[in-house]
Amino acid sequence: MATDTTPTVATVGPVAVRRDTPPAEPRRLNFGRALAWSFMILVILVSLFPFYWMLRTALSSNNALYAGSGSLLPVQTSAGGFERVFGLQTGQEAIDAGGAGQAINFWRYLFNSVVVSTLITAGQVFFSAMAAYAFARLQWKHREKVFAFFLAGLMIPAIFTLLPNFVLIKQLGLVDTLLGIALPTMFMTPFAVFFLRQFFLGISREVEEAALMDGASKVRVFFRLIIPMSLAPITTLAILTYIASWNEYFWALMVSYTDKSRVLTVALGVFKSQTPQTGPDWSGLMAATLVAALPMLVLFMLFAKRIVNSIGFSGIK
Amino acid sequence: MVTTTSIRSAKSGRARNGPRDDTRLALLFILPALIGFGVFLVWPTLRGIYLSFTKFNLLTPPQFNGLDNYVRMVQDPVFWNALKVTLYYVILNIGLQTVLALVIAVMMQRLTQRTWLRGIVLTPFLVSNVVAAMVFLWILDYQLGIGNTILAAVGVDRIPFLSSSSWVIPTIAFINVWRHVGYTALLIFAGLQTIPETVYEAGRIDGASEVRMFRSITVPLLRPILSLVLIITVVGSFQVFDTVAIATRGGPVDSSRVLQFYIYDVAFGRFQFGYASAMSVALLAVLVVVTFLQYRLTRAETSDLA
Numbered sequence: 059m060a061t062d063t064t065p066t067v068a069t070v071g072p073v074a075v076r077r078d079t080p081p082a083e084p085r086r087l088n089f090g091r092a093l094a095w096s097f098m099i100l101v102i103l104v105s106l107f108p109f110y111w112m113l114r115t116a117l118s119s120n121n122a123l124y125a126g127s128g129s130l131l132p133v134q135t136s137a138g139g140f141e142r143v144f145g146l147q148t149g150q151e152a153i154d155a156g157g158a159g160q161a162i163n164f165w166r167y168l169f170n171s172v173v174v175s176t177l178i179t180a181g182q183v184f185f186s187a188m189a190a191y192a193f194a195r196l197q198w199k200h201r202e203k204v205f206a207f208f209l210a211g212l213m214i215p216a217i218f219t220l221l222p223n224f225v226l227i228k229q230l231g232l233v234d235t236l237l238g239i240a241l242p243t244m245f246m247t248p249f250a251v252f253f254l255r256q257f258f259l260g261i262s263r264e265v266e267e268a269a270l271m272d273g274a275s276k277v278r279v280f281f282r283l284i285i286p287m288s289l290a291p292i293t294t295l296a297i298l299t300y301i302a303s304w305n306e307y308f309w310a311l312m313v314s315y316t317d318k319s320r321v322l323t324v325a326l327g328v329f330k331s332q333t334p335q336t337g338p339d340w341s342g343l344m345a346a347t348l349v350a351a352l353p354m355l356v357l358f359m360l361f362a363k364r365i366v367n368s369i370g371f372s373g374i375k
Numbered sequence: 376m377v378t379t380t381s382i383r384s385a386k387s388g389r390a391r392n393g394p395r396d397d398t399r400l401a402l403l404f405i406l407p408a409l410i411g412f413g414v415f416l417v418w419p420t421l422r423g424i425y426l427s428f429t430k431f432n433l434l435t436p437p438q439f440n441g442l443d444n445y446v447r448m449v450q451d452p453v454f455w456n457a458l459k460v461t462l463y464y465v466i467l468n469i470g471l472q473t474v475l476a477l478v479i480a481v482m483m484q485r486l487t488q489r490t491w492l493r494g495i496v497l498t499p500f501l502v503s504n505v506v507a508a509m510v511f512l513w514i515l516d517y518q519l520g521i522g523n524t525i526l527a528a529v530g531v532d533r534i535p536f537l538s539s540s541s542w543v544i545p546t547i548a549f550i551n552v553w554r555h556v557g558y559t560a561l562l563i564f565a566g567l568q569t570i571p572e573t574v575y576e577a578g579r580i581d582g583a584s585e586v587r588m589f590r591s592i593t594v595p596l597l598r599p600i601l602s603l604v605l606i607i608t609v610v611g612s613f614q615v616f617d618t619v620a621i622a623t624r625g626g627p628v629d630s631s632r633v634l635q636f637y638i639y640d641v642a643f644g645r646f647q648f649g650y651a652s653a654m655s656v657a658l659l660a661v662l663v664v665v666t667f668l669q670y671r672l673t674r675a676e677t678s679d680l681a
Contacts, residue, residue: 090585094482101479102495105557108510109498111521115513127519128528181407189408196397196404204405211416213666217614217635218659221642221652222419222426228433245411276400305503307617308635312643323505327621330509340513347509351502358501362494369497369561 109351116140116345123340139345143329163317164349167325171304171353174239174321178303181244183296187288189246190254191280195266205255211248217308224312234315243303250295257291258284294368297361304354322350426652433646444653454654456629457637458661460544464633465612467548473605475556480563481589493564496557504617507554512537512622515546537622540630547618547631559608566600567593602673606666613662634658 118126119136126133141147144164192198193205223242224233232238261284269279285292307323314320320328329346333339358365427444429437448454483492499507515522515536523533536546570593578588594601616635619625625632625640632640634654642651 091486094486097478098482098486098492102492104553105495105499108507108514108553111514112510123519127521128524185407185411188404192397192401192404196401198396198398198401201401208408208412211412214416214420215610215614215659215662217616218423218655219416219419221638221648221655222422223415225422225426225433225648226414226419242411242415245415246408248412248416251408276397280404301501305505307503307505307620308639311620323503326505326509330621340516340519343509344513347506351506354501354503355498358494358498363490366490366493366497366561369558369565 109348109355112344112348112351115341116348118341120339120341136341139339139341139343140349142339142342143346143349164325164346166317167320167322168353170236170320171322173236174310175300175303177236177240178243179296179299181240182246182250182299183292185244186246186250186295187254187285187292188280189251190258191284193251194255194258195284196276208248208251212252220309220312223309227313233313234319235313236319238313239310239319239321240303242309250299253295254288254291257288261287294364297357297365298368300357301354301365326350423652423655426649427656428653429649431648431652433648437649440649444650447650448653448657453629453632453637454634454657457632457634458657460630460632461613461615461634464544464548464615465609467545468551468612468615469605469609471548472552472556472559472608473601475552476559476563476604477601479556479560480567481593483560483564484567485585493557493561496560498557499554500558502554504551504554505621507550508618508621511546511550511553538627540627543623543627543631547615547622550618550622551612551615555608555611559604562604562607563597563601566597566604569600570596598673602669605673606669609665609669610662613658613665 114130114132115123116139117132117135117137119134119138122134138147189208193201193208219242227233227238227241230238230241232241265287266279266283269283270276274282305323306321307327310321310324311327314324326346330343333343426437428439428441430440430443431437479496483496486492514520517523517533517535517538520536522536527533534542536542574592574596575588578592583591614635615633616639619631619633619636620639623631625636635658638651638654638658641647641654
């Protein structure tokens with residue numbers, strides 16, 4: 059089969075943020091452009107303000123928030139919010155400051171989140187890459203039919219499989235375990251297979267043939283040639299998968315019950331429900347929220363360019 | 376085809392036995408994915424449909440009860456209310472998000488294509504729905520939130536964003552727009568990159584204004600991608616859960632009890648997995664119909680660029 063790089067659903071692939079297009083030539087600042095820029099500045103402000111506000115609130119002392127609700131800077135700067143998140147305050151101190159008085163086990167949740175996201179990402183990317191290679195490069199009967207079947211899986215909304223999957227995880231005795239949270243998405247997603255197959259199809263066959271001529275096996279070709287040559291799309295997929303599994307809430311909420319398997323998103327929900335209903339500990343809550351958001355923000359700072367450029371039509375997820 | 380033949384001859388040149396066929400190796404390669412696909416996607420789908428015809432509380436085996444769950448569903452006012460609330464949410468969420476994303480995408484293309492701008496716009500997408508819900512719960516708090524403090528300062532009445540039945544759905548829709556609009560804008564932006572610059576140059580030579588070019592060039596040429604984006608975002612929007620679970624838990628009364636939250640409540644609050652499955656099937660059916668209609672109405676399969 060000749061490489062069919064014809065776009066299927068959409069042009070999935072190393073999409074085309076065309077760099078050769080020169081940016082619109084500088085023109086005189088006219089009214090329309092000024093208006094457009096003010097709109098963009100508003101968008102930037104709205105996008106970023108909540109992050110600043112988390113920080114500002116987290117650094118305020120909770121009891122002073124009422125009087126200083128309009129202040130743009132932290133009111134009575136204090137690290138108390140963070141101390142309550144990390145369980146560094148005694149119960150009484152925390153209660154006096156408006157908190158719940160219960161220490162939360164932040165490091166445990168962070169650890170859980172890292173384990174779950176790493177399991178999902180490593181498994182899903184690796185197994186999907188293997189399958190994608192079989193669909194793109196190996197010759198076998200019914201290949202196209204099986205692939206079409208996989209693609210049909212894209213149509214099933216994730217939400218539909220959650221309840222039955224929970225029943226299954228319960229039968230397997232994996233409720234309240236990290237493996238139970240990771241398992242359903244650890245093997246593949248139709249999207250990951252589809253995404254990688256598209257790249258593998260684009261790799262020149264000549265290189266592969268040369269290696270085979272030299273006596274390399276297909277397995278060796280896959281590990282020593284295909285994977286190294288596709289590191290960019292594989293990394294992109296891994297980052298997107300990591301972000302998605304890190305942010306997952308609904309499924310994790312179903313499966314985890316105790317600290318043993320609680321991930322950050324779920325723990326944040328629990329922390330919120332523990333705070334006093336009247337006069338919540340906002341500075342503690344915002345400190346927790348910020349801390350929960352931080353790992354992904356750091357990841358984003360490290361890989362911003364790659365992440366931003368990868369969301370083209372590869373981003374259909 | 377040419378490639379295949381050349382590989383074949385290369386193979387036979389290596390004197391391996393028989394014609395080229397990787398079936399065994401291929402099986403090995405797709406095995407993990409196939410297990411995952413079968414066990415966690417196909418099987419649960421079939422099982423979910425089966426469970427919808429049973430009475431099942433997780434502890435004792437499911438008992439077949441025919442159409443009972445569906446009959447109950449049709450007569451359940453809370454279900455119909457949940458469906459209505461969900462639809463209302465989807466319309467607000469998708470309407471606002473699509474318009475905003477389109478404008479942002481066009482401006483990112485026309486003003487500056489620098490990565491930093493796209494990075495900033497994407498930042499909210501990096502945090503979870505839970506984080507987004509938490510921070511807006513605080514910003515929009517009736518007494519202390521900065522949102523209401525500003526409203527009060529400019530002399531407008533405070534708004535009970537998340538605690539009044541008329542404001543709650545628009546507010547949740549807005550929170551989710553905040554998190555997803557950048558992502559959607561980037562998808563549309565990628566679509567815009569496929570429109571040749573020459574078309575705009577021609578437009579400029581003819582003296583067309585930016586607004587005119589937007590209407591007569593961008594929108595028609597973007598249609599296939601826009602409709603694809605719509606299909607994806609609408610399907611996602613129907614599954615709203617996280618924000619509701621964190622910010623309102625379905626309240627006040629049932630005014631933000633979206634379908635997915637009701638399903639969760641029935642399954643995990645009352646252990647009626649059969650009935651919850653029936654409602655999941657209904658949601659699936661709604662999604663299939665909506666996707667199909669969108670596909671037809673927006674003619675997603677044809678392009679004006681070709």
